[in-house]
Amino acid sequence: MHVKKPEPLPLGETKPPRLCAVCGQVSYSLGGVHPQCAQEQADAGRLARIKAEKKAELRDKPRASPTTRPWYKSCPKCRLQMHIRKKACECGYRFR
Ligand SMILES: [Zn+2]
Ligand SMILES: [Zn+2]
Incomplete structure (x- = not known):
């Protein structure tokens, strides 16, 4: 129908x-x-x-540091800020 x-x-x-x-x-x-x-x-x-x-x-x-931005970490040796994926700092410090 x-x-x-x-x-x-x-x-x-x-x-x-x-x-x-x-x-x-x-x-x-x-x-x-x-x-x-x-x-x-x-x-x-x-x-x-x-x-x-x-x-x-x-x-x-x-925050631990007022200058710390997301995706950035600071080198414990020279305090330089760099992208979190960087494995080594310009000063020679190597992240584990
Ligand atoms: Zn519309
Ligand atoms: Zn450094």
Whole structure:
């Protein structure tokens, strides 16, 4: 049995097109926001939140040295800062 779904589209009851809150383009999606735009916004929000959390974490954590940055270590011999993956310092000190 084949049932054809009627699609009532009464004239005069058409709503004005909603504009996507993210990109400003006309959107017929349920929330008025393009799914991909909503996804983008959610991602941006999540990224911002993660960034803020990381910042707060860095701020709250007592650091051994105020000049120590993530991914950087300092040579115990000459205190020079270098990338954490470097195996030897310019002064000749070798990390284990
Ligand atoms: Zn959009
Ligand atoms: Zn050194």
